[in-house]
Amino acid sequence: GAVVSQHPSWVICKSGTSVKIECRSLDFQATTMFWYRQFPKQSLMLMATSNEGSKATYEQGVEKDKFLINHASLTLSTLTVTSAHPEDSSFYICSARGASGSTGSEQYFGPGTRLTVT
């Protein structure tokens, strides 16, 4: 149980274009989803937290107009990187947490999406 999927697993896009990454909880309802970014040989950095049906809460230093997050349902959240630049190239990982009593307070992570901006 507690499986989270991401799509695509990798994407290459040209500088200036936008790319959308999907995160789905497959066997539980995710009341909260999180988006992280991980640079090579570094740990996970939280970008934003989103609760179903409400606006995402962004961490300090993360541009909300550049990284658009939509959590439209209890099983789907999307991250759109707008006007991507080479410095946005990174490994993007989502995680999901269910309602209290379902998955507990644990966060379950997706497999990640490797974004390369050329």
Add this chain to the structure above:
Amino acid sequence: EDQVTQSPEALRLQEGESSSLNCSYTVSGLRGLFWYRQDPGKGPEFLFTLYSAGEEKEKERLKATLTKKESFLHITAPKPEDSATYLCAVHLGSGNTGKLIFGQGTTLQVKP
């Protein structure tokens, strides 16, 4: 400031050589400490959650313990397949606003 520090940064062991990874934290309002395993190019895989000092949890060759200031991940008689980066994270906040703060990780390499 809430902070999570893992040590060592990297650890090389021979197969069968037991050791421990450390995660020290200075946070206010700890709601849980988590251990994850991450393989290269993959998302973190959940291992353990610890909630209170003195708590211990085991899974195969791994045992996690928690004190008021730190957590240890003990690896007994490791095998090459245990090679990975082990991440520690603390759960802060409450309800749906709670979030995880990660340490930098310990990269473990077990040689046959």
